[in-house]
Amino acid sequence: MAATKPRLAVGLDLGGTKIQAAVVDGDGGVLASHRRDTNVAGGPFTVVEDLIDSVRTLLKFDPEGIRAVGVGVAGQVDTAAGVVRSAPNLRWSDVPLGETLQRALGLPVFVDNDVRAATWGEWRHGAGRGIDDLIVLFVGTGVGGGLVSGGRVLTGGHGLAGELGHLTVVAGGRKCSCPNRGCLEAYAGGWAIAERAKEAIEADPKMGRVLRERAGAAGVTAREVAEAAAEGDPLARELMAETGRYLGAGAVGLVHAFNPRRIVLGGGVIENNPHLVEAVTSAIRDGVMPVFQEGLDVRRAELGGEAGVVGSASLALGRLGG
Amino acid sequence: MAATKPRLAVGLDLGGTKIQAAVVDGDGGVLASHRRDTNVAGGPFTVVEDLIDSVRTLLKFDPEGIRAVGVGVAGQVDTAAGVVRSAPNLRWSDVPLGETLQRALGLPVFVDNDVRAATWGEWRHGAGRGIDDLIVLFVGTGVGGGLVSGGRVLTGGHGLAGELGHLTVVAGGRKCSCPNRGCLEAYAGGWAIAERAKEAIEADPKMGRVLRERAGAAGVTAREVAEAAAEGDPLARELMAETGRYLGAGAVGLVHAFNPRRIVLGGGVIENNPHLVEAVTSAIRDGVMPVFQEGLDVRRAELGGEAGVVGSASLALGRLGG
Numbered sequence: 001m002a003a004t005k006p007r008l009a010v011g012l013d014l015g016g017t018k019i020q021a022a023v024v025d026g027d028g029g030v031l032a033s034h035r036r037d038t039n040v041a042g043g044p045f046t047v048v049e050d051l052i053d054s055v056r057t058l059l060k061f062d063p064e065g066i067r068a069v070g071v072g073v074a075g076q077v078d079t080a081a082g083v084v085r086s087a088p089n090l091r092w093s094d095v096p097l098g099e100t101l102q103r104a105l106g107l108p109v110f111v112d113n114d115v116r117a118a119t120w121g122e123w124r125h126g127a128g129r130g131i132d133d134l135i136v137l138f139v140g141t142g143v144g145g146g147l148v149s150g151g152r153v154l155t156g157g158h159g160l161a162g163e164l165g166h167l168t169v170v171a172g173g174r175k176c177s178c179p180n181r182g183c184l185e186a187y188a189g190g191w192a193i194a195e196r197a198k199e200a201i202e203a204d205p206k207m208g209r210v211l212r213e214r215a216g217a218a219g220v221t222a223r224e225v226a227e228a229a230a231e232g233d234p235l236a237r238e239l240m241a242e243t244g245r246y247l248g249a250g251a252v253g254l255v256h257a258f259n260p261r262r263i264v265l266g267g268g269v270i271e272n273n274p275h276l277v278e279a280v281t282s283a284i285r286d287g288v289m290p291v292f293q294e295g296l297d298v299r300r301a302e303l304g305g306e307a308g309v310v311g312s313a314s315l316a317l318g319r320l321g322g
Numbered sequence: 323m324a325a326t327k328p329r330l331a332v333g334l335d336l337g338g339t340k341i342q343a344a345v346v347d348g349d350g351g352v353l354a355s356h357r358r359d360t361n362v363a364g365g366p367f368t369v370v371e372d373l374i375d376s377v378r379t380l381l382k383f384d385p386e387g388i389r390a391v392g393v394g395v396a397g398q399v400d401t402a403a404g405v406v407r408s409a410p411n412l413r414w415s416d417v418p419l420g421e422t423l424q425r426a427l428g429l430p431v432f433v434d435n436d437v438r439a440a441t442w443g444e445w446r447h448g449a450g451r452g453i454d455d456l457i458v459l460f461v462g463t464g465v466g467g468g469l470v471s472g473g474r475v476l477t478g479g480h481g482l483a484g485e486l487g488h489l490t491v492v493a494g495g496r497k498c499s500c501p502n503r504g505c506l507e508a509y510a511g512g513w514a515i516a517e518r519a520k521e522a523i524e525a526d527p528k529m530g531r532v533l534r535e536r537a538g539a540a541g542v543t544a545r546e547v548a549e550a551a552a553e554g555d556p557l558a559r560e561l562m563a564e565t566g567r568y569l570g571a572g573a574v575g576l577v578h579a580f581n582p583r584r585i586v587l588g589g590g591v592i593e594n595n596p597h598l599v600e601a602v603t604s605a606i607r608d609g610v611m612p613v614f615q616e617g618l619d620v621r622r623a624e625l626g627g628e629a630g631v632v633g634s635a636s637l638a639l640g641r642l643g644g
Contacts, residue, residue, distance in 0.1 A: 076613055085613075086613060132479070133478055133479035147579070147580075149471065149476045149477075149478065149483070150474065150476065150477065152472065152474075154471045154472065154476075154580065155471075155472065155581070156455055156471065156580050156581025156582065157454070157455035157581050157582055157583035157617070157618075158581055158583075158613070158614070158616065158617070159581070160581040160613060160614055161471070161579065161580050161581040162579070162581075163578035163579060163581075163611070163614075164578075164579055165578075166574075166575065166578035166579075166611070167489070167575035167576075167578060167579055168491055168571040168572065168574055168575040168609075169490055169491070169492075169493045169575075170491075170492060170493055171491045171492055171509075171567060171568055171571035172567065172571070178578075178609075178610075178611050179608060179609050179610065179611065179612075180574050180575075180578075180609040180610070181609070182571065183575075183578075187493075245493060245494065246493055249490040249493035249494070249504065250490065252488075252490055252502050253488065253489035253490040253491075253502075253505075253575075254489075254579075256485035256486075256487075256488035256489060256500075256502075256505075257469070257483065257484070257485060257486055257488075257489055257576075257579075258469075258476065258478050258483050259477075259478025259479050259480055259481070259482040259483040259484075259485075260478065260479055261479035261480075286501060287490075287500075287501050287502035287503070288500075288501065288502070289485070289488070289500050289501065290501075291398055291407075291408060291480070291482060292480070292482055292485075294480065295479070295480070296479075
C-alpha cells in the first residue's frame with residue numbers, strides 16, 4: 001500500500017425528519033457517522049447551523065483527509081448553483097445552501113437531490129456497481145428513483161428527472177399526492193399501501209380483523225401490512241401481492257422505455273417485503289419483450305439507509321476531480 | 323456564400339412495407355428522394371440490392387457532395403457493428419447491413435434503428451430543434467419514440483431504449499402485441515384504436531352504425547375512426563377522446579420520469595387527429611407537478627414521413643465528423 005493520504009468526503013443526507021452525516025472513503029466505505037433530527041420548525045438558519053455542526057463533528061475524524069462535502073436534499077436542487085430551489089418537507093425555497101456551507105466550512109460543497117445522490121451511491125458503491133444502464137427504484141413512504149443511462153445519471157431539463165413513482169400505471173386510477181391519478185406511488189408507496197389497507201378493512205371487517213387489531217387506534221400503516229403478510233394474514237398477503245403487481249407493471253414499462261441492464265429496488269417497503277423483488281422479477285419475465293430481457297436482472301439495494309450519505313459523498317469526491 | 327462543396331448524405335428508411343431514400347443536406351433539407359416497396363418475400367439479398375439501387379439512383383444527384391449513407395431499420399440494430407440483429411417485419415436476423423452496403427457503395431454507411439433515426443431528425447431539424455431534453459412520441463399503427471436527455475439520444479443497454487408505446491398505462495389492462503398488458507400502444511396505437519372501435523360497434527350496434535357503414539366489409543381502421551370523429555360521429559369522438567386520455571396518462575408519467583422541456587408528437591394517428599396534441603397538453607397541465615411544467619411545451623412533429631430519411635442522413639453526417 002502506498003502511503004498516500006486518504007481521499008475522504010463528508011456526505012450529508014438532509015430530509016424532513018432527520019439529518020444523516022458520514023465520513024465516506026473513495027470506495028464508498030462509511031468510516032464514521034452522525035445523525036440528528038431535522039429542526040424544520042426552526043427555519044433554514046437553524047437547519048444550516050445543525051448541518052455545519054454535524055460536519056464539524058465529523059471533521060475531527062480526519063481533518064486532512066476530508067476534501068469535500070456532498071449534500072443530498074429532499075427537494076428540487078439547482079446543482080450548478082448549489083441552491084435548493086424548493087423543498088416542501090423542509091419548507092425551504094431558494095436557499096443558497098452550497099455557498100453558505102462552503103463559506104462556513106472552508107471546503108468545497110456540492111449539493112444535489114437526495115434521491116439522485118442515493119442513486120449515485122447504489123450505482124457506484126452498491127447493487128448497481130459497474131452497470132452503465134441502470135434503474136434504481138426506492139419504494140418508501142413515497143416512490144422515487146434514478147436513471148443511469150450510458151454511464152450518466154439523468155437529470156432532465158430542470159434537474160428533476162427520476163420521479164419514477166409518478167409514472168401512470170392505472171390511467172384515471174387512484175388519486176396521488178401529486179396532481180395525477182393512477183401513479184405507481186398511489187398504489188405502491190407506503191402511504192398508499194396504508195390507504196388501500198384501510199379501505200379493504202372497511203370493505204370486509206371480518207377479513208380485516210387481524211390487521212385492525214395489530215394496528216390499534218393509531219390506524220394501519222404499511223409496516224403492519226408487511227408484518228401481517230409475513231405472518232400469513234390473507235388480506236395483508238393480497239394487499240402486498242397487488243403491490244407487487246403494480247410495481248411489476250411500472251418496472252415492465254420502464255424496461256421498455258430505457259432498456260436497462262439492471263433494476264435495483266430499495267427503500268423501506270422493499271426492505272419490509274423482500275419478496276417484492278421476486279414479484280418484479282417475475283413481472284419482467286412475463287411482460288417484457290424477450291430482446292429486452294437479455295442480460296437484465298433485478299436486485300435488492302445494498303446500501304440501505306446509507307445510500308444517501310455514501311452517494312452524496314461520492315458525488316462530491318467525483319466532482320472534486322483529481 | 324463561400325463556394326465550399328456541399329456536405330450531403332443519403333438517408334434510407336427501411337420498413338416492412340417500403341424503402342424511402344433521400345439526399346439530405348446539413349440543414350436537414352431534402353434535395354431529392356426515391357421510394358419503392360420493400361420486397362420482404364425476396365429475402366435480405368433482394369432488399370439489400372434494392373437499397374443499393376436506391377442509393378445509386380440518388381448518387382447521380384451530386385456524386386461529389388454525397389459523403390455518407392445513413393440507414394434507419396425497423397428493428398434491433400447493433401449500431402457499432404452496423405448489424406441488424408433482429409427485424410421481425412423484414413424477417414431478418416443478424417444481417418451485416420452496414421458492411422455490405424459500404425462495400426458495394428464505397429461510402430461510409432451508418433445503421434441505426436428507424437425510430438431513433440426519426441427522433442434524431444425531429445431533434446436536429448424538426449420540432450425539437452435546440453432542445454436538449456426532449457421526448458419524441460410517434461403514434462402510428464404501433465407507438466414508439468425516442469428520448470433525448472442532456473443532449474444525447476438515449477440508447478439503453480442493448481440499443482433498444484425508446485419503446486415508449488410499451489409503458490404500462492393500465493396495469494393488467496388490454497392485451498398488447500408485446501407480452502405485456504395495458505401498454506400505451508394497446509390503447510393508442512392504430513391497431514388498438516381499430517380493435518376498440520370494433521368492440522364498441524359490437525357492444526352498441528346502433529351507436530356504431532356510422533362507423534360500420536363507413537368501414538364496409540374490410541372492417542374499421544384507425545383512419546375511419548379519425549374521419550368519423552372529425553365529422554362529429556359521437557362514438558368515434560368518444561373513442562378518440564379516450565385515446566387522448568391514454569396518451570395523456572402516458573405523457574404525464576414520462577414527464578415525471580424524464581423532466582423534458584418538450585414533447586414532440588408525430589405519426590399517422592397524430593396527423594389524422596391533430597387535436598390529440600391539445601389533449602396531451604391539457605393532460606400535462608392537469609396532471610404534472612407544477613415544477614415540471616415550467617418551460618415545458620408539447621408540439622406536433624414537423625418532418626412527417628421524412629423524419630426517418632432526414633434523421634438517418636443527419637446521423638450519418640454527424641458520425642462522419644469534420
